Amino acid sequence: MSVSPPMGMAGLAALEERLAHDLLTLNWRARPWLPTRSHGGQAVIDVLVIGAGQAGLAASMALAQQGVAAVLLDRAPADYEGPWATTARMETLRSPKELTGPALGVPSLTFRAWFEAQWGRDAWDALDKIPRLQWMDYLRWYRRVTGADVRNGHAATAVRPRADGLVEVDVQAPAGHATWLARRVVLATGRDGLGGPQIPPFMQDVERGLWAHSSDVLDYATLAGKRVGVIGMGSSAMDSASTALECGAASVDLIARRAAMPMVNKSKGSGVPGLTQGHYDLPDAWKWRIRHYINAQQVPPPHGSTLRVSRHANAFFHFGCAVHAVTQAGRELRVATARGTFAFNFLILATGFAIDWAQKPEFAPFARHVRTWGERYRPPPGEEDRELFDSPDLGPVFEFQEKAPGTCPGLDRIHCFCYPAALSHGTVSGDIPAISDGARRLASGIAGLLYREDVEHHHAVLQAYAEPELLGDEWTPADTSQRVLPSP
Template sequence: MSISASTASQPLGLAALEERLRDDLLTLGWPAKAWIPSFTRNNQPVHDVIVIGAGQAGLALSMALKQVGITPVLLDKSPLDMEGPWATTARMETLRSPKELTGPAMGIASLTFRAWFIAQFGLQAWTALDKIPRLQWMDYLRWYRRVTQADVRNSHEVLAVRPQADGVVEVDVRADGQVQTWQTRRLVLATGRDGLGGAQLPAFLQGVDRKFWAHSSDEMDYATLAGKHVGVVGAGASAMDSAATALENAAASVDMLVRRKELPRINKSKGSGVPGLTHGQYLLADEWKWRIRHYINAQQVPPPHGSTLRVSRHANAHFNFGCAVQSVEQAGDKLHVSTPGGVFVLDFLIVSTGFAIDWSLRPEFADIAPHVKLWNTRFTPEAGDEDAELSASPDLGPLFEFQENTPGQQPGLNHIHCFCYPAALSHGTVSGDIPAISDGARKLAQGLASLFYRDDIAQHFAQLQSYAEPELDGTEWTPANPAERVQALSQSHRI
């Protein structure tokens, strides 16, 4: 469907787009016909795939699985329409990613953010748009969930995960005040940036009363910072967004406490965004996997241009470089924050120190944590290239599956697939970030389909043998009499 000039002034509306999407999906044969045999265990149904998390990664995977005839169940502890960080802990005004990226659209034009936006606001508005507003991206994901008919169970909190030797993973789930054990043949963790841990908290916060500080990923009412002198530790995107939010909520001042002498200027990760790496990270030698990811980590990603201006436009914002925090002490209702540049007396401190892989922060994974093989047992970097994040990353198999640290200690562990940020060292950034989320979802979905067929090969072969749907019913031809035909042909040749 071409977009005419009239489309810009008179948007078609979501109803028209959804009709177009329905036709696209019908044309593409999406969803595919179900083909996996149903199973029960202990007289209870066994799901084919359960996905923990219904953010953009979980939704993309749901759509990719439907393309290969598998319908997963997505469990999310958040209430309806509040999945992921976009409407809760994220504070950026716009996304960093260019608006043209297709994200979770799975190659379907009518499922893209662009199509969704133009259907409502027109082509001229799209052309004028610089970056995608954060809350508008959340609205798009809500629409995506609805039109793809993802089977999401909200307010379902996973309490425990237990792989079994027979290939079933037991999942304890709390919902409506009750705890039940679900069963699935494959479990996928689509749990986001902090998928195997949580906020990384620096040692200088030990002993500091929690009422005086927060991590940038915490849910918090920034209006409580009005009139206060606030410090923000860090200078990445979330630090800028937290600082700007505090300033916009009438903080008396915000001091950015930046370890580096200046902000990084170049986003090195953009230089790696080529199809060869997107599809080929897993095939690289360990040395190259480590070298690429460590280089990007060490160079650090600069804060977005707009996020930085959002802070610097305030006269009461102060960028303090070379001010790594050395210690924090309480003095009455104030914090004394010591840095090489001096002691900052502040009312409140926001630490934007990222996330760590820390299994102790995810009690639901306590049963598997001791058995997961990590990169620190697989690879030893050269001196100077050490990287705590990479060392703690899980050493995943070709389909994002966990592997046993000691073979045989936890059978069935490889039926759990890590489709969240900690998969980056093994597979690249295809399991969470917008640019390649469809590629990662498609890779995992197709791989899971192949595993199901392999595991059920005897049943599929028996089904092949018993397949008896006729192509012909015998009325399509009239049998000839061979003797008569031979005689007729002989006579015709003599003539």
């Protein structure tokens, strides 16, 4: 006789009870072992994580397993961390539903467990891809059941490494402005973690009210009845184009420089455990070659996202249309391309992101000291790549390294756990497939660094340790003379 699965809130409550037991049996939250620190009467946080999206939450949970408490800062209001419920516009995630994401190897912490607890196995089997907003709901649940210490409405406005083993972080919060102190700072700041939207030079003189980047907050209902142009043909281009069409745009023209749409997701083809675990130790030439190949081949938009656009008769795909200039004629934009000039009422730039420290003024105190791959490695002709050139050259625990030793003491106390770490570590610090691998690497590395810094303290603790294993009454001393051979 089959038993119907638990559903809704009752099923979720049962799952949470199971998760609590799983974490108990795994002894997940190791007992605290770090000495409490203060400086000038102010408490020092062991690890301060900037960003409470999926990367920050995974890092927090992985650190908890190591007995290291983390505090997470996020400028967004509660439940709106990351892009999922704000600027993302895809209907579903690209990643296969079976991927375990930030679950860190705990079955009851996976999206699948969360989904089946509420809707059952049959609903799971019928699910194709994970709906975007449902993924956000899962992350909200993840935050709650893992007990992550998230401070919402807290924006880091300056990060200053110091020579005395501390990092200062200026924080603007609802209660006002304050400077926090931490031993380690983790930047879990997402896809644009060290920069922001990539805006082509041809947009320099165009009125800001006539265009937006695909990552901008935008009320797409304002595009109803307008002729909209989208520059780009990747995932964000499809998401923006389909949203505009669904909101009543008169037409949407997608403009691509490339001659044809890429058909194969090479990045997906590289996702094997060996690369996940071995990328950091590859020779520089192989790291660069693999990441450049994926960049050059370009990632195609998802199948469903493309169909979401093409099902509209007023959607038009244009290839081989490199943009030469964008000019303004009253309230209209003229986009001159290699195949002619388009006229639009509004333009959306789906041009991706750039590592651009100027867009992250909070990192200005240390940005100029960060060593990049452009200063580490010179690629062979034909493999030049701006994104890779600008990527930070990170150490084994995702830590920044100095261009010139000694010029920015304490820089290595800041850990880059966001997309720009990909060249150094592989895609383990942002994307769903290997986020748990990256979080474990980060957490175990930080735990080791903290122990090494406090080794004198831990040695003293070892010496003072006096909990008896034996009480002295577990045995009776023998009369040894009765048990040995007689003396000759």
